[in-house]
Amino acid sequence: MSFRKLKKKIRKQVVYAAIASLVVLIILILYYSLGQKVRSKFIRYPEFGISIPGDYIIHGIDVSKYQKMIAWEEVQAMTVNDVKLGFAFIKATEGIGNADPQFRRNWKKAKEAGITRGAYHFFIGSKDGKMQAENFIRNVDLQNGDLPPVLDVEHANGTGTAFLQHEVKKWLETIENYYHVKPIIYTNVDFYNQKLGHDFDEYPLWIAHYYQPQQPRISRAWSFWQHSDKGKVNGILSAVDFNVFSGDSVDFKNLLVR
Numbered sequence: 001m002s003f004r005k006l007k008k009k010i011r012k013q014v015v016y017a018a019i020a021s022l023v024v025l026i027i028l029i030l031y032y033s034l035g036q037k038v039r040s041k042f043i044r045y046p047e048f049g050i051s052i053p054g055d056y057i058i059h060g061i062d063v064s065k066y067q068k069m070i071a072w073e074e075v076q077a078m079t080v081n082d083v084k085l086g087f088a089f090i091k092a093t094e095g096i097g098n099a100d101p102q103f104r105r106n107w108k109k110a111k112e113a114g115i116t117r118g119a120y121h122f123f124i125g126s127k128d129g130k131m132q133a134e135n136f137i138r139n140v141d142l143q144n145g146d147l148p149p150v151l152d153v154e155h156a157n158g159t160g161t162a163f164l165q166h167e168v169k170k171w172l173e174t175i176e177n178y179y180h181v182k183p184i185i186y187t188n189v190d191f192y193n194q195k196l197g198h199d200f201d202e203y204p205l206w207i208a209h210y211y212q213p214q215q216p217r218i219s220r221a222w223s224f225w226q227h228s229d230k231g232k233v234n235g236i237l238s239a240v241d242f243n244v245f246s247g248d249s250v251d252f253k254n255l256l257v258r
Contacts, residue, residue: 047080048242049232053215053225056244058252060087062120062226065102067236072106072113074235085233087116087245087252089150089186089206092140094122096131099139107140116256118147120186121171125157129170137178146257149175150206152186153196161195168196172203181257186226189218204255206243222246223255 042051052059063070075085088110091100100106103119110117121136123129136149151171156164175183186206187196206224209216216225224243231242245252 045080045083047078047232048083049239050228050230050242052083052242053227053244056246057082057248058086058245059083060085060089060116060224060243060245061231061233061236062089062091062241062243063102063106063236064091065100067238067240068102070102070106070109071235072109072115075233076113076115078234085115087118087147087243089118089120089147089243091152092119092121093132093136095124096127096135098135103139111143116145116147116252118150118184120150120152123151123153123155123168123171125153125155125159125164125167127157127167129167129172130174132167133171133174133178136175142179142181142257144256144258148181148184148204148255148257149179150184150186151175154187154191154208156195164195165199168200172200179257184223186224189216192218 041054043054044051061075075088078085088106090103090106090110092103092107093099107117107119119136119140119142121132123132140149142149151168153164153168159167172183172185182203184204184206185192185196185200186208188208192200192205192207201220204224205218205220205222206226207216207218207222208226209218210226210228216222216227223246225246226241226243228242229239231240233240
């Protein structure tokens with residue numbers, strides 16, 4: 001090989017090496033930038049005691065008797081930087097005949113405080129779905145501006161999947177026929193995938209999946225994400241669940257009973 005050809009070959013190798021180094025550098029910069037973006041999705045709010053997803057504008061909580069006596073006017077007044085609690089899901093009933101002892105007070109006081117309210121039923125998988133729906137109907141008077149009814153289903157209670165799904169459908173159909181609005185399903189990622197699945201994809205989903213960097217790891221669309229169970233709120237003495245809504249204010253308004 002002549003000296004000229006060798007020199008030309010070396011020059012090409014240097015150019016290729018430079019290009020390769022530049023590509024690697026760009027990849028590293030993009031990787032770092034994306035990593036920073038992921039890590040910045042959650043923002044720490046000491047006042048709430050937790051980190052909150054930063055890409056959502058509508059935030060809320062869910063409560064039951066375990067939060068005891070709630071000062072709803074203090075909940076409504078609490079604003080930290082860009083986060084204000086705009087909605088609350090309130091436990092109403094459980095099984096065939098039980099009602100949450102704080103429901104009636106929470107239902108009334110939340111509305112008086114100007115917080116958009118929603119009522120949920122804790123489902124007992126081994127009990128008749130229609131009778132459980134009737135328990136909810138006896139206790140919950142939905143009004144314009146309320147969130148749709150919620151079915152909290154997260155335990156099979158020793159039943160098979162086919163039986164559970166049959167009873168869940170009975171609850172959902174009874175509630176939709178009575179209130180003329182499609183109910184929301186609340187559950188966790190694993191339970192939805194293993195026990196419910198595609199047969200229930202037509203219903204709005206409120207999904208529980210804690211400590212995720214960006215969003216819950218579920219393939220289907222969701223409306224609400226319960227991202228923490230350790231939040232603190234003025235007017236509530238114990239820890240409380242925190243949630244975000246997936247859309248904007250127009251989407252939220254369109255979801256409400258009317």
